[in-house]
Amino acid sequence: MESLTTNLPKYYNEASYDELSQRILDAKEKLGDKLLILAHHYQKDEVVKFADETGDSLQLAQLAQLNKVAEHIVFCGVHFMAETADILTEDNQKVILPDLSAGCTMADMVDDDELEIAWNMLTEKFGDLLPVTYINSTASVKAFVGTHGGSTVTSSNAENIITWALNQGKRVFFMPDQHLGRNVCFDLGIPLDQMATWDYIDHELNSDGDLDDCKIILWNGFCSVHQQFITEHVKYMRDTYPEVNIIVHSECCREVVALSDSHGSTNKILNSVKNSPDGSYWAIGTDNNLVGRIIARYPDKHVFSLNPNSCPCSSMNRIELPHLAWAIDNILNCDVKNVITVDEKISENAVMALEKMLSLS
Ligand code: 13P
Ligand code: SF4
Numbered sequence: 562m563e564s565l566t567t568n569l570p571k572y573y574n575e576a577s578y579d580e581l582s583q584r585i586l587d588a589k590e591k592l593g594d595k596l597l598i599l600a601h602h603y604q605k606d607e608v609v610k611f612a613d614e615t616g617d618s619l620q621l622a623q624l625a626q627l628n629k630v631a632e633h634i635v636f637c638g639v640h641f642m643a644e645t646a647d648i649l650t651e652d653n654q655k656v657i658l659p660d661l662s663a664g665c666t667m668a669d670m671v672d673d674d675e676l677e678i679a680w681n682m683l684t685e686k687f688g689d690l691l692p693v694t695y696i697n698s699t700a701s702v703k704a705f706v707g708t709h710g711g712s713t714v715t716s717s718n719a720e721n722i723i724t725w726a727l728n729q730g731k732r733v734f735f736m737p738d739q740h741l742g743r744n745v746c747f748d749l750g751i752p753l754d755q756m757a758t759w760d761y762i763d764h765e766l767n768s769d770g771d772l773d774d775c776k777i778i779l780w781n782g783f784c785s786v787h788q789q790f791i792t793e794h795v796k797y798m799r800d801t802y803p804e805v806n807i808i809v810h811s812e813c814c815r816e817v818v819a820l821s822d823s824h825g826s827t828n829k830i831l832n833s834v835k836n837s838p839d840g841s842y843w844a845i846g847t848d849n850n851l852v853g854r855i856i857a858r859y860p861d862k863h864v865f866s867l868n869p870n871s872c873p874c875s876s877m878n879r880i881e882l883p884h885l886a887w888a889i890d891n892i893l894n895c896d897v898k899n900v901i902t903v904d905e906k907i908s909e910n911a912v913m914a915l916e917k918m919l920s921l922s
Pocket of ligand 1: 618697826828
């Protein structure tokens with residue numbers, strides 16, 4: 562398969578950090594508000610430093626939708642986020658992903674063919690379903706959901722939107738993150754044996770209960786970054802720091818979430834630490850780029866990674882200073898590269914699922 566990795570001209574790999582930083586600052590000055598740099602919380606410090614705005618997936622989608630001035634939006638995040646920004650922005654606004662290989666392995670766990678197989682088998686068994694997709698999915702999956710009356714969710718609004726979905730009188734089919742779906746439904750009072758899991762490799766439906774009673778079907782996708790947090794990490798932290806608050810991303814597995822004090826989006830994690838008293842103890846289960854920044858930002862609090870040895874999101878990490886400098890230089894040189902353009906028909910249908918979410922958020 563052809564590699565999507567954006568290979569840079571030699572200069573960008575050899576230039577010093579200071580030189581590249583200065584180039585970016587100069588370009589930002591020249592382009593003014595015609596350029597908007599958005600960065601997800603998982604980006605490295607060297608990228609976040611130049612962002613006009615940082616945020617979680619919901620905030621970044623809202624920021625992209627609100628901005629009507631920027632002609633170029635350099636999106637420092639992963640592919641599905643840049644696609645979402647393209648769908649929500651005007652036709653004259655270009656969304657640029659500095660490295661096209663910055664995908665999301667979880668989003669890639671649902672493709673159109675697999676979705677069609679699942680939908681046909683599941684609707685044959687259960688009748689009509691309401692599809693809901695985590696924003697970590699391709700534009701094409703969002704389009705499918707939009708055409709079937711469903712909605713997207715992010716980790717910060719999943720509870721509201723899944724509640725809405727469950728009240729529509731149909732079984733809900735949730736993709737692709739089984740953990741987010743399971744954790745949120747559990748909080749909403751749905752017993753685990755009323756949740757089924759769709760195994761997209763073996764095309765099998767599994768449940769600990771009677772399938773006729775299941776209220777939600779969860780695609781068995783997962784995030785490889787959040788799989789790195791296990792119950793032993795939680796137990797170790799509790800034994801070492803009895804007063805610790807343990808907060809994890811909702812993409813962590815049920816067992817880890819059950820032993821933690823709270824779970825939620827990257828923004829909820831940030832705000833929880835920010836709003837806590839000095840001297841409080843925190844152990845955080847999410848990408849270590851973000852955790853490292855929280856540790857540095859709050860020296861008066863005791864903040865730890867729940868697993869300091871976990872690898873950060875390798876896709877997010879593909880966007881680094883040289884790629885950012887290159888992407889912005891291309892704008893200045895009127896030779897814009899790595900523009901993310903979602904097909905018009907897909908965009909029209911995906912926007913229905915996104916608008917539903919934004920109206921319920
Ligand atoms: P947030 O919406 O919480 O930022 O999460 C996005 C993501 O991809 C987490 O892995
Ligand atoms: Fe995807 Fe996981 Fe990376 Fe988030 S952390 S972008 S879910 S692979």
